[in-house]
Amino acid sequence: MASTVKVWDSPVRLFHWSLAGSVALCWLTADELQSLHEVAGYAAAGLIGLRLALGMAGTRYARFSQFIRSPKRTLHYAGEVLRHKEPRYLGHNPLGAAMVVLLLSMVGGVALTGWMQTTDAYWGVEWVEETHEVLAQLLLGAIALHVAGVIHASLRHSENLSLAMITGRKRAPASGDVL
Template sequence: MAATVKIWDPLVRVFHWSLVASFAIAWLSAEDARDLHLWAGYAAASLIAFRLVWGIAGTRYARFSQFVRSPRAVAAYLRDIVSGREARYLGHNPAGAAMIMALILVMAGLCLTGWLYTTDAFWGEDWVEETHELLANILLGLVGLHILGVFVASFRHRENLVRAMLTGRKRAPSTGDVTA
């Protein structure tokens, strides 16, 4: 069995799967179970707030400073994927990091517009409801792209990233892998 190293701490993993569950519950309950939809939204908002704090004060691979890259670095990494020469990253690769930030931002906007719609000032405002629905659809598309990216990276680097997000462990670095 190949040597592994611990990458994602339990809080990152619980956050990830809890956010998956809260979005799925909110999406599925949007039309028929208003209270469940609201509580799933509040859970998602709380999780996002936690992740923002943990992104600053958390463990090494949880910190935004460890994995957020410039748009130029993301574009270069995407070009490397197309050419088949992308490096394996021990933490999040630049494309994955950009996706994480997009998911967090859109989820935060979704939570904000959902909350606004419950206030007296914005109840019944079409633009709030339409923005909320648009953000939900954008988030669903981002989730699809995220899943596709996970499968592509898993295949290309011969590493099960879903299992890594369950266990917190990835294959130990080898020559050419990016650990920073």
């Protein structure tokens, strides 16, 4: 069995799966169970706050400074992916990092507009409701892209990234891998 290294710590993994569960629960309860929908939305908002803290002061691979790349570097990496010449990253690759930022922003926007609908100032305001619904639908598309990216990277680099987000471990780095 190939040696492995710890990449994702428990708080990152707990955040990831808790956010996935909260978003799924929000989606499932959107039209029927409003109180559960709101609780799940507040949980998602709190989880975004936790991830922002981990991104600033967490362990090495949790920190935004470790994995967020410039737009130029991200586009270069996308070209490498299209040519099937992308290196394996031990942490997030540049496209994965862009997806992290997108998903955090989108869940934050959905949570914000959901909360706004519970306030006296914005209750019943059409643009707030419509923005909430549009962001939620766009979030589903982003989640589908995220899952497709995980599957693609898993196949390209012969490692199960979903399992790594459960165990926290990935295959030890090899020559040419980006640490």
